[in-house]
Amino acid sequence: MTTSRSNQATEEILERYRRYLVPSYARFPVAFARGKGSYIWDVEGRRYLDFCGGIAVNGLGHASPVLAKALEEAAARLVHCSNLYYHRAGAELAEILVHWIGPGKVFFSNSGAEANECLFKLARRFGEARGAFEILTVEGSFHGRTLAAMAATGQEKVRRGFGPAVPGFRHVPFLDLAEMERSVGPATAAILVEPIQGEGGVRAATGAYLRGLRRICDRHGLLLFFDEVQTGAFRSGRFLAFQRLMEGCEEEAGFLPDGVAMAKGLAAGFPIGATWIRDPYGDLLGPGSHASTFGGSPLACTVAAAVLRYMEAEGLGQEIREKGERLSREVQAMASPDHGWIESVSGLGGLLGVRVRRSARAVAEDLLARGFLVAPAGDRVIRLLPPLNVSSEEISEAIAILRAANEAEAQRGENEGYGPPA
Ligand SMILES: Cc1ncc(COP(=O)(O)O)c(C=O)c1O
Numbered sequence: 376m377t378t379s380r381s382n383q384a385t386e387e388i389l390e391r392y393r394r395y396l397v398p399s400y401a402r403f404p405v406a407f408a409r410g411k412g413s414y415i416w417d418v419e420g421r422r423y424l425d426f427c428g429g430i431a432v433n434g435l436g437h438a439s440p441v442l443a444k445a446l447e448e449a450a451a452r453l454v455h456c457s458n459l460y461y462h463r464a465g466a467e468l469a470e471i472l473v474h475w476i477g478p479g480k481v482f483f484s485n486s487g488a489e490a491n492e493c494l495f496k497l498a499r500r501f502g503e504a505r506g507a508f509e510i511l512t513v514e515g516s517f518h519g520r521t522l523a524a525m526a527a528t529g530q531e532k533v534r535r536g537f538g539p540a541v542p543g544f545r546h547v548p549f550l551d552l553a554e555m556e557r558s559v560g561p562a563t564a565a566i567l568v569e570p571i572q573g574e575g576g577v578r579a580a581t582g583a584y585l586r587g588l589r590r591i592c593d594r595h596g597l598l599l600f601f602d603e604v605q606t607g608a609f610r611s612g613r614f615l616a617f618q619r620l621m622e623g624c625e626e627e628a629g630f631l632p633d634g635v636a637m638a639k640g641l642a643a644g645f646p647i648g649a650t651w652i653r654d655p656y657g658d659l660l661g662p663g664s665h666a667s668t669f670g671g672s673p674l675a676c677t678v679a680a681a682v683l684r685y686m687e688a689e690g691l692g693q694e695i696r697e698k699g700e701r702l703s704r705e706v707q708a709m710a711s712p713d714h715g716w717i718e719s720v721s722g723l724g725g726l727l728g729v730r731v732r733r734s735a736r737a738v739a740e741d742l743l744a745r746g747f748l749v750a751p752a753g754d755r756v757i758r759l760l761p762p763l764n765v766s767s768e769e770i771s772e773a774i775a776i777l778r779a780a781n782e783a784e785a786q787r788g789e790n791e792g793y794g795p796p797a
Contacts, residue, residue: 384418401736403743410437413762413769415748424772427748428760431573431605431726434640434691435682436762442643445681446674453673458666464676471683472651475614477631480657483671484648487604488519490636493650493665494567494600495523497634499543500659501598502564509562510600513549517574518567518602527567530575550580552587559591565598565633566591570616573605576756577721577728582624585617589630598633598656604648605726608640609686609763612696612724619723642679647671649679691763695725698770702759703727705774715781715788718755727759728752729777733784741784747776 388406408418413436415425425437435441449464456462469481482493499508512518516529522541525534529546547558555566566588572578592599606616613619615635621627631653638648648670652660669675686692699722706729707720716738718730731738735751742749742757750758759773 381419388418403740405743412436412438413765421746423743423746423748424769424776425748426759426761426773427750428725428762429644430639430750430758431610431760432639433644434608434610434686434725434763435643436764439643439682441681441685442645442678445678446645449674449677452677455669455672455674457668458671462673462676464673464680465671468649468671468676468680468683471680472637472649476635476651477653479651479653482650482652482657482660482665483676484638484650484667485646485669485675486519486648487602487636487638488521488524488648489667489670490604490638490648490650491518491524491527491567491602492521493652493660494565494602494634494636495527495543496665497650497652497656497659498565498598498600500664501656502562507562507564508543509545509560510543510565510567511545511547511555511558511563512567513555514546515549515572515575515578516546516567516569516602517572518569519604549575549578550584552584552591555588556591556594559595559597563595563597565600567600567602569602569604569606570620571606571611571722571726573726573758574752576730576753577726577758579616579721579723580620582621582627585620586624586626586630589626589632592633600634600636601632602636604636604638607635607637608643608683609692609695610640610724610726610760612692612699614687614692616723616726641683642675643682645675645678647675647679686763689764692724695761695763695765696723698761698765698767699724699727701767702761702770702773706759706777709778709781715785717777717781721756722758725759725761725763725765728756729759730756738780741780742776745776745780747773 385406406418409416415423472481498510502508512527514529518524518527526541526544547554570580601617603615611619621630633653635651641647703720710717716731716733721728735757739751752758
């Protein structure tokens, strides 16, 4: 990190935010100006290694030539034409997603919450004839900030103060198949889970759990939905995290959910949401039943198709699987019950969670001051979300910064004479 004494440009931007923007985000006090690859520069000229990655969005890092070229071409050709008509880019992107997931159809939107909303409406259409409408989700989950996505979210702190909640969602403990099955009632239409909980602290399900959910859904005539908004687009090492978790499991071949919500990394920074729906359920949403003005524009679809094709051609899933494993292993080796703040590491590929003994926010602030961006997940976990094309040297740099910060904390603890929590 190159340091500059001046914070004048930052202060000026922060002051205008304070004055003109709704203060709904707990932002870190830094303003960014530009990025390149795994690095980002603030308005004072300081450089940071970016493992926040726009919270699992910037799969190709910053200023990717792949993204820039697709954006430029689509912008010069056709940006928007409305869903009253057809266009080639929409056909191509939907075809890619269906080939990579399974036989089905795709609905395009603009965000993760919207991708989930399509699943919520699908569940209601599916259950309508027998009076079923309820979706079971799990504790600790996160599904977005619209009213319905908030109601689906299994975290009281997200829902607090915005009642009454949209009806039709119930939360059961994560990873507890017996409790899930006991919770199924006559009004239940679907089950929705994240294969790896992101905002909830990077907690991964297992293939056996996902298979168990499939069996419950099959026994009771329910739809099985996965929220892969954070875990999709190769972040786990496979295109979707459920595919990664099912590797080597009995019934891996042919295993499919009935719906998958995707967004974040699909176009590596350009906004897009997509909901894949397994055959034949996509046809439940007939003409006039669901829509989005901007969803699936030629621009968004061109960019996402270019990004996904590039990721696949370059083998970025395999790359991040290997680099993530090394990062995970080396950070795990720093974990100690009585030294520093690193407690343990969870997650897969480029979605890692480091459980910390201090406040996650305080650790993220310390790392920010050391020129390293990470994303807190809850009170006690920081997420490491490198670009999928991160280099080995950049992984080494991240490890060195984490080691130095952890050692400094251990030193501070020893000097101040405090030990591990009782
Ligand atoms: C698993 C999951 N679902 C849904 C969302 C909501 O996505 P968006 O903010 O694009 O609406 C998020 C965002 O963090 C997420 O992690």
